[in-house]
Amino acid sequence: MRVLLPLTLTLLTGAAGAAGYPVTVTHTSGQTTLRAEPRRVVALGPHALDLLLSLGVQPVGYGEASHIATRDYGSPIRQIRYLGSRVTGAPINVGDRFNPNQEVLLSVKPDLIVGENYAAANYPALTRLAPTLLFHGIHSGDWQKSIVTLGRALNREPQARAV
Template identity: 70%
Template sequence: MVALGPHALDLLLSLGVQPVGYGEAAQLGVKEFGSPIRQIKYLGSRVTSAPLYVGDRFKPNLELLASLKPDLIVGEDFASAAYPALNRVAPTLLFTGTHSGDWQKSLPVLARALGREDRAAAVLARSRAVTDEARAALTPWQGQRALVVWNSGGANRDLYTVLGPKDWTGGLLQDLGFRLVLPGSPDPTLAEGYRALSVEALGALDPDVVFVVASGTNTPARAASDWKASALAQRLRASRAGRVYFMPIQLVGRIRGPIATELTTREIRRQLGAR
């Protein structure tokens, strides 16, 4: 099997399948093309097969892929332009994984292709249990008005993309009992976000709690530094109460499967002190 991206890898690992090849997000700048990839963020400890790095998850090296002779290639529909070429190398499944509830639909499909339906049922049951347990631990936070945003830093450090309930991250936080703060109607030009707002516009929303996802090549530390340096951001009630939390996009926005659900839920509980 080849996993094109962390989302595909999450799905395969959750079903007990180890890949022979792996494609990573280009933003991470992995340079180990054609060699065993050992540094897979958040999922690497679960990988025992030393998969070869095949390049960009959306534009992998087809020659290298063919040399691995995979039985199946698993990826996301971002790679749809490459689907005909990928499918000539091996049967290929490309899933939509960015939205809340996507992996729960994709996992049974992949499990049927692999003959692992029982494993999929167990994974789904465990994920529901993890979410239920976390929601109970987060009882003091139930109904809190939460603003969930991406921020790429740099020249766009004062621009925040608000995430709604259809987004994987926003949907997870809503499942945990938070009430998402949304600014009017969604922007149809944003494929995955809800609406992009300036830091000034965030003031009108005045949420109880803010979750900032450091997107692109941004980091939680840089996002936190930019937030603390913004006088406008510091006026928000959440800032004054010390209820602004910073998280990495790789964990809470790129993996988006059952393992990521558990790891992200654990990180949210840790940061909120709800262990």
């Protein structure tokens, strides 16, 4: 019986259970379940980028507003307005943050897409590519709520509390 108890506990918790996965989080477009800790995250917009960088996550892709007039989708972004000095990699330009280029987005192999609720019309298409979290971001105090949820999704709750 002593041999079965540790084995039973291991099977119940599992390696993913020990790290808190799978985890289901609620956001502005519904609920999303993440099966494992995201490693390749795409930020759709400066609000999402700010949240990710605050948690120490460097995005593999970035989508900006269409009025910035960048058309080099699929190319690394060398400079991002305002937050660019905090980006240590070269995220791929996935296009407009509200309507990103799905082919380019898929090419960066995201395991999580983070954006603003303005992309809600494209939420079904985005979720076919990767788990997607959309947050409110324009009102004072929105980021405090969003960062807690994002911290939970990324297994970075202590960092979220510190921020």
